[in-house]
Amino acid sequence: MKKNLKPSRSVCYSRRSFQQKSLQLVLAAHIPWSSFSAKADDTSTSWQEDTTLLKITSPKQRKVLVNIYGNASIKPGKVKLSIPTLAENGHSVALDAWVEHPMETQNFVKNLQIFTEKNPLPQVAKFTFTPQVAKASVSTRIRLADTQHILAITELSDGSFWYDTTKTIVTLAACADPYL
Amino acid sequence: MIKTVRIAIPREAKKGEVIEIKTLVSHPMESGFRPGPTGKIVPRNIIKFFICQYLDQEVFKLEYFPAIAANPFLRFHIQALKSGTVKFIWIDQHQQQHTESRYLTVNDQ
Amino acid sequence: MISEMSEKALTNRRIFKSCFLSLLLWITGCTSQETLLSPTLEVADDQLISHLTLPIVSGKHFQSKDTQSLQADDFANPGMLWVDKGLQLWETPPSTLSPSCAKCHSNNLQFKTVATRYPVYSSSKKRVINLEQRINQCREQQQMQPTWAYESQELLSITAYIANLSRGMPFSVTVNTQSLPFLLQGQDYYYTRRGQLNLACFHCHENYVGTQLRGDKLSQGHGNGYPAYRLEWQTLGSLHRRLRACDIGVRAEAYSLGSTEYVNLELYLAWRAQNLTIETPAVRR
Numbered sequence: 416m417k418k419n420l421k422p423s424r425s426v427c428y429s430r431r432s433f434q435q436k437s438l439q440l441v442l443a444a445h446i447p448w449s450s451f452s453a454k455a456d457d458t459s460t461s462w463q464e465d466t467t468l469l470k471i472t473s474p475k476q477r478k479v480l481v482n483i484y485g486n487a488s489i490k491p492g493k494v495k496l497s498i499p500t501l502a503e504n505g506h507s508v509a510l511d512a513w514v515e516h517p518m519e520t521q522n523f524v525k526n527l528q529i530f531t532e533k534n535p536l537p538q539v540a541k542f543t544f545t546p547q548v549a550k551a552s553v554s555t556r557i558r559l560a561d562t563q564h565i566l567a568i569t570e571l572s573d574g575s576f577w578y579d580t581t582k583t584i585v586t587l588a589a590c591a592d593p594y595l
Numbered sequence: 596m597i598k599t600v601r602i603a604i605p606r607e608a609k610k611g612e613v614i615e616i617k618t619l620v621s622h623p624m625e626s627g628f629r630p631g632p633t634g635k636i637v638p639r640n641i642i643k644f645f646i647c648q649y650l651d652q653e654v655f656k657l658e659y660f661p662a663i664a665a666n667p668f669l670r671f672h673i674q675a676l677k678s679g680t681v682k683f684i685w686i687d688q689h690q691q692q693h694t695e696s697r698y699l700t701v702n703d704q
Numbered sequence: 705m706i707s708e709m710s711e712k713a714l715t716n717r718r719i720f721k722s723c724f725l726s727l728l729l730w731i732t733g734c735t736s737q738e739t740l741l742s743p744t745l746e747v748a749d750d751q752l753i754s755h756l757t758l759p760i761v762s763g764k765h766f767q768s769k770d771t772q773s774l775q776a777d778d779f780a781n782p783g784m785l786w787v788d789k790g791l792q793l794w795e796t797p798p799s800t801l802s803p804s805c806a807k808c809h810s811n812n813l814q815f816k817t818v819a820t821r822y823p824v825y826s827s828s829k830k831r832v833i834n835l836e837q838r839i840n841q842c843r844e845q846q847q848m849q850p851t852w853a854y855e856s857q858e859l860l861s862i863t864a865y866i867a868n869l870s871r872g873m874p875f876s877v878t879v880n881t882q883s884l885p886f887l888l889q890g891q892d893y894y895y896t897r898r899g900q901l902n903l904a905c906f907h908c909h910e911n912y913v914g915t916q917l918r919g920d921k922l923s924q925g926h927g928n929g930y931p932a933y934r935l936e937w938q939t940l941g942s943l944h945r946r947l948r949a950c951d952i953g954v955r956a957e958a959y960s961l962g963s964t965e966y967v968n969l970e971l972y973l974a975w976r977a978q979n980l981t982i983e984t985p986a987v988r989r
Binding site for chain 2 (some may be wrong): 779780782784786788789857938939968
């Protein structure tokens with residue numbers, strides 16, 4: 416009976432192939448694998464790589480954000496946005512926003528901006544604070560064209576940016592009400 | 596043009612106390628996207644800026660956009676440091692200004 | 705499988721199918737629009753009625769919590785801007801020769817309840833008039849000034865101010881031999897179908913109270929909060945403006961602001977609301 420004397424590839428390791436494989440492993444260990452996953456809390460990451468922000472913003476809104484913030488890193492947190500989940504009328508929706516951050520002379524909240532996803536103009540308001548404000552908490556009433564996400568971005572005196580987002584459903588009136 | 600203004604600010608405060616200020620002004624805040632009775636778009640007519648000055652220094656500023664509701668309401672805070680005038684200035688897109696002042700008495704205790 | 709069924713089984717199957725279809729058609733027929741709405745009501749000419757069987761409830765309870773809290777906030781309620789303006793008009797003499805409203809009416813303690821009594825029969829005009837028309841009558845005859853146009857900012861402001869004085873007080877319109885014919889005309893309007901949609905007021909505001917009409921919850925249709933700040937208008941408006949909106953909503957030809965039809969209807973609504981309190985300036989969507 417003829418025996419199959421040829422050894423299988425998996426069994427035969429020469430010194431050369433062992434050296435090649437070891438070199439590959441060492442090189443692989445030096446590749447920055449972490450940079451391939453988009454992490455929102457990575458300080459060096461642009462806001463344009465934040466999947467949440469990409470999901471809740473429209474292309475028109477993103478153009479405005481690029482004009483204002485460039486490629487800065489905008490992290491979730493510090494700012495809180497409160498809007499009713501269901502808005503009875505899009506002409507006047509209550510908005511409360513506050514930033515959980517001290518307001519000291521050298522360390523304070525510089526500004527707070529509100530943006531919308533589906534309004535004809537994405538910008539809604541820009542609140543500019545000074546340390547004399549003492550509490551970065553504001554309320555106003557805004558117009559919402561449609562059911563959409565609202566985005567609040569705050570800039571601190573240390574140059575960092577933080578955001579919060581919420582979604583509101585806007586219902587339609589029953590009957591068309593003409594001018595008068 | 597702003598015709599009626601409501602301002603809620605305490606007359607007195609303790610030194611260092613954070614006070615809440617509320618304002619309500621009558622203004623149509625015409626967005627510039629709404630069709631009028633003839634079907635033509637009504638031109639934009641909004642307030643552009645609100646500035647609060649305390650002791651002659653600008654402490655708070657708000658830049659309005661058309662998405663702010665008509666007859667805008669605003670609530671914000673300032674810290675009472677010294678007795679003095681708190682000035683409220685509204686500037687619309689036509690550069691017309693409307694100013695209101697209130698005197699705040701700050702007690703040392 | 706069908707080929708294996710006997711002829712009898714096939715017939716039974718067909719009978720069952722046709723019975724089921726008939727039942728389905730009957731159910732659809734029962735729930736058709738015509739049957740859901742009550743038939744045209746037969747009302748005697750001299751009989752005052754209201755078919756509102758539910759407890760009388762203000763329109764504010766049919767608004768969202770945000771809208772209700774906006775109305776309750778006396779500072780942030782946008783309608784109060786008109787009340788402030790109304791107070792200014794109340795106290796300012798229109799000219800050096802004319803008295804201000806305050807000069808004649810400030811000492812009259814009963815004046816605070818005046819909005820609860822309107823619309824009222826006017827012996828000079830031989831018809832019922834509402835608060836706006838009474839203000840204009842005063843302006844013309846006592847102040848010697850031109851009347852304010854209906855829905856003008858001045859008339860809205862002064863009406864809002866006077867109605868606000870009666871806030872918290874119940875309606876108390878007079879029903880007597882003089883006002884009854886006009887009250888019945890208002891009632892007739894309320895129960896008459898109109899417009900392309902062929903609906904009367906009672907169809908929505910009695911039969912479907914509490915149900916959704918798109919994003920709106922149907923109220924009982926009381927006018928106790930008017931002049932009211934409507935979010936849809938982004939301004940304060942009169943009851944007649946709201947009635948016009950309703951008529952246009954059912955694709956009917958709307959009457960003009962201040963027309964006798966709407967004043968009669970306003971009187972009927974004030975009677976129908978019974979002891980509902982005035983809420984001017986209300987906030988509605």
